[in-house]
Amino acid sequence: xxxxxxxTDTDTADEAVRATCDDASVCKRFATSKSYWKDPYIQYFVxxxxxxxxxxxxxxxxxxxxxxxxxxxxxxxxxxxxCQIINLGAGLDTTFWRLKDEKLMPRKFFEVDFPTVVARKIxxxxxxxxLSKPIIETHSTDALLLDGQSLDxxxxxxxxxxxxxxxxxxxxxxxxxxDPELPTLLLSxxxxxxxxxxxxxxxxxxxxxxxxxxxxxxxxxxxxxDRFGQVMxxxxxxxxxxxxxxxxxxxxxxxxxxxxxxxxxxxxxxxMITVYSMxxxxxxxxxxxxxxxDERELLQQLLQxxxxxxxxxxxxxLGLSQLTF
Numbered sequence: 001x002x003x004x005x006x007x008t009d010t011d012t013a014d015e016a017v018r019a020t021c022d023d024a025s026v027c028k029r030f031a032t033s034k035s036y037w038k039d040p041y042i043q044y045f046v047x048x049x050x051x052x053x054x055x056x057x058x059x060x061x062x063x064x065x066x067x068x069x070x071x072x073x074x075x076x077x078x079x080x081x082x083c084q085i086i087n088l089g090a091g092l093d094t095t096f097w098r099l100k101d102e103k104l105m106p107r108k109f110f111e112v113d114f115p116t117v118v119a120r121k122i123x124x125x126x127x128x129x130x131l132s133k134p135i136i137e138t139h140s141t142d143a144l145l146l147d148g149q150s151l152d153x154x155x156x157x158x159x160x161x162x163x164x165x166x167x168x169x170x171x172x173x174x175x176x177x178x179d180p181e182l183p184t185l186l187l188s189x190x191x192x193x194x195x196x197x198x199x200x201x202x203x204x205x206x207x208x209x210x211x212x213x214x215x216x217x218x219x220x221x222x223x224x225x226d227r228f229g230q231v232m233x234x235x236x237x238x239x240x241x242x243x244x245x246x247x248x249x250x251x252x253x254x255x256x257x258x259x260x261x262x263x264x265x266x267x268x269x270x271x272m273i274t275v276y277s278m279x280x281x282x283x284x285x286x287x288x289x290x291x292x293x294d295e296r297e298l299l300q301q302l303l304q305x306x307x308x309x310x311x312x313x314x315x316x317x318l319g320l321s322q323l324t325f
Contacts, residue, residue: 016241017194018114021091024190026050028065031058036287037065041094044128045121055291056299060272060306062287067275067308067325068189068219074323075185075215076104083183086110086173088163088203089191092121096156100134107182108155112169115149115160122151122158145176152176163191164199166206183316184211189219192258193245200245201262204311208263212315215323216259221249222271222307229305252307259311266321269309276303278325 029046030053032039072095076083083106087093090111099105113121125131126146135144138155145152149160150172157176161169186207192200207216223229224246233243243249248258256267276284293299312320 012240013194013242013244014114016236016239018117020190020194020241021089021113021117022046024061025092027053027057027061031061034058034290036062036290039094039098041097041131042092044131045092045094045124055293056295056302058291059276059287059293059299060302063272063276063279063303064189064219064306066279066283067272068187068217070279070325071215071217071308071310071323072185072187073104075183075320076106078318078320078323079106079183081106083185084108084110084179085185085187086112086178088112088186088188090121090158091117092124093189095187097131097134100138105138105155106185107179108157108177110173110176110178111156111158112161112163112173113158114162118150118158118160119148122146122148125151150176163203164195166202170206170210180210180212182211183213183318184215186214186216188217191220192218193220193243193249194241196244197248197258200248201258204259204264205262208259208313212313213318213320214313215320216264216311218255218259218309218311219306220255221246221305222252222255222269223305224249225251228301232305252309255307255309256311259309263313264311265313267309267311268324269307270325271304272306272308273300273303275308275325 025042025046028039029042030050032042033049036058081104085106087095090113096109135153135156139153151158159172159176161172163169204216207214221232224233233246236243248254252269252271255269259267314320
């Protein structure tokens, strides 16, 4: 009975984590409808704009999207597109389509998520020609490899796997031509916080062991020891969503430490209030004119409780440790 209850609890927690994928996509859909940034593809994953989101939420997502994009694009340019990207816990992310439009396509773009999330995404790709066409256009043969839990083409691959089961994930990625010799960017956004510190360290260690020249970008919560952080934790717990990895989110140092302890040579971390202040200020002025923000203090608190941490190892001496804002 105890084993069955443990399984059910894990299943409920996983379901709650899967629901956060929809939350993020809905928030991004609303923010793009207000012109915070352009994303012509998100409408095919989230049809309805949905109810109004508070201006501080929209600005928070703007900072997240622009901050991650800044580092990701810098890595691609540094490698001159001769690289691969692995988006861990990708959800309904649209980065592949943006990179194709902007002629910043890596050699191959991989996505990994829970099989149920992947099945949904594959369904959208199959039934929406603006999503499938760019994949077909970058594929050299007639047939794509496609089943319920994976889609593989020359330049885009999505697989259903549990990031906590690293050997299974590794096996599936290699089956679809993951190349350990290529410079590799790994991306995770609000993913590792739902894993135990041991599980996320194992994932970081696997990445450091597998690739000799790589960058890992991790966006998630930080400074979770104060009252504001406590309220965030309680709000998620009410939705049966446990932040199993919250102890790695105590500070910018604890964020960096996870990577430095697991084989990465160099790590940096900034909270999002700092990232927000370093984004191109003409564009920040543009988005700040879109909606009136009454509670500027609330935006500051929100941005102080999220961070971007990025780690590098650089056997090819590409200068990856110099990539910063």
